Amino acid sequence: MRTTRVALCGLVLVLAVVMSRSTASARSAPYKPHIDPVDFVTTIDNPYHPLIPGTTRKLLERSREGLKENVITVTHDTKVVMGVTCVVVHDVVRKPGGAIEEETYEWFAQDKHGTVWYFGEDTKEYGPGNAVSAEGSWEAGVGKGQPGIVMPGVPRVGDRYRQEYGPGAAEDMAQIVALGDSVTVPLGFYRDCVMTKEWSLLEAGTERKWYAKGVGCVRELSAEREVSELVSLTKP
Numbered sequence: 001m002r003t004t005r006v007a008l009c010g011l012v013l014v015l016a017v018v019m020s021r022s023t024a025s026a027r028s029a030p031y032k033p034h035i036d037p038v039d040f041v042t043t044i045d046n047p048y049h050p051l052i053p054g055t056t057r058k059l060l061e062r063s064r065e066g067l068k069e070n071v072i073t074v075t076h077d078t079k080v081v082m083g084v085t086c087v088v089v090h091d092v093v094r095k096p097g098g099a100i101e102e103e104t105y106e107w108f109a110q111d112k113h114g115t116v117w118y119f120g121e122d123t124k125e126y127g128p129g130n131a132v133s134a135e136g137s138w139e140a141g142v143g144k145g146q147p148g149i150v151m152p153g154v155p156r157v158g159d160r161y162r163q164e165y166g167p168g169a170a171e172d173m174a175q176i177v178a179l180g181d182s183v184t185v186p187l188g189f190y191r192d193c194v195m196t197k198e199w200s201l202l203e204a205g206t207e208r209k210w211y212a213k214g215v216g217c218v219r220e221l222s223a224e225r226e227v228s229e230l231v232s233l234t235k236p
Contacts, residue, residue, distance in 0.1 A: 031165055032146055037083035040117075044087055044110040048194050048211040049151035051087050051108055051116070054236030057216065060186070061228035066096035070228060081119040082141040084109045100126055104136075114153025118164050120145060138166025148172070151211065155179060155194045163198070171201040183210040185218050185229040193218070 044051035053076040061068040070093050077088040086107035093102040104123040110116050120139035124132050140147040146165040155176050163172040178195040190212035199206040210219040218230040 031162060035082050035084065035117075035140075035147060037085075039111050040084050040109050041112055042085065044108060044116055046110060046114050046116045046151050046153065047213045048155065049116045049216050050214060051089060051216075052236060053087065054234075056232075056234040057230060058232040059217075059220075059228045060231050061093075061220075061226065063226045064224075068096065068101065068228075069094045069098075079107050079119075081107055081109075081139060082147070084117075084119065086119050102126070107139075108150065111153070115149055116151045117147045118150045119147045120164075120166070121170070136169055138164070138170045140165075143167075150174075151194075152176070168202070172198060173201060174198045177208070181210060183212070183219050186231045187218070187229075187233060190215070190218055 051074045053074050055074040057072045059070040059072075061070055070091070072092075073090045075088045075090055079086050079088055086109045089106040089108060091102075091104040091106060092100060095101045102123065102125045104121050106121045107119040108116055109119060120142075121137060122134070122139075123136045124134055125136070126132055138145045144165075144167045146162075148162040148164040150163055152159055152161070157176050157179055159176040161174055163174050164170040175197045176194060177197050180191075181193045181195045182189070182191045183193055184190075190210070192213055194211040196209045196211070197206055198209055205223045207220055207222040209217050209221075212218045215230070215233060220228040
């Protein structure tokens with residue numbers, strides 16, 4: 001047992017060092033994607049991340065704090081960021097009992113190759129005593145902020161990309177783990193899903209997400225086994 005524990009501890013230490021170096025490399029690597037407004041289209045119809053105005057998705061999240069509700073609405077509003085006209089998505093997370101925990105306006109656009117880009121967010125987190133934090137807010141083109149990719153036009157296993165880039169505020173990463181996966185959530189059974197591994201360079205932990213054709217994200221599973229699943233979908 002002693003030998004096994006030492007070996008396991010050594011393996012964990014090696015993995016930790018490798019992950020630390022990988023994270024440090026990703027954070028230090030220069031990142032400034034070429035963005036030309038003429039390369040973008042007006043409709044976001046990527047099969048795995050469609051954002052059609054009037055669409056609403058509701059997910060329920062089972063966490064240590066209890067059951068939370070996440071309602072994501074694709075609005076008819078737009079916002080121009082770096083010369084690109086983005087679709088505005090309203091994302092609200094409610095605590096058990098109904099109080100708003102987090103409210104975010106997110107800005108997305110799709111290029112001619114079908115890739116969906118994330119251009120920033122205006123977010124507010126509500127804490128005890130009516131405290132409000134906008135710490136996670138960022139906008140591409142402002143300061144060092146740069147747009148990231150939320151879904152490639154042609155997903156391939158192994159694809160790795162930045163989802164957002166607001167140094168010190170938003171540094172999420174993703175990697176395509178599987179194609180053609182299947183998942184069952186309260187709303188139903190979905191096949192031919194894209195599964196990703198997603199993480200932040202600013203904090204520990206990873207999560208898995210399943211993106212279904214014609215819907216978008218239908219399930220999220222964190223390393224702490226907290227799960228968020230699609231329970232309703234309203235399309236225009």
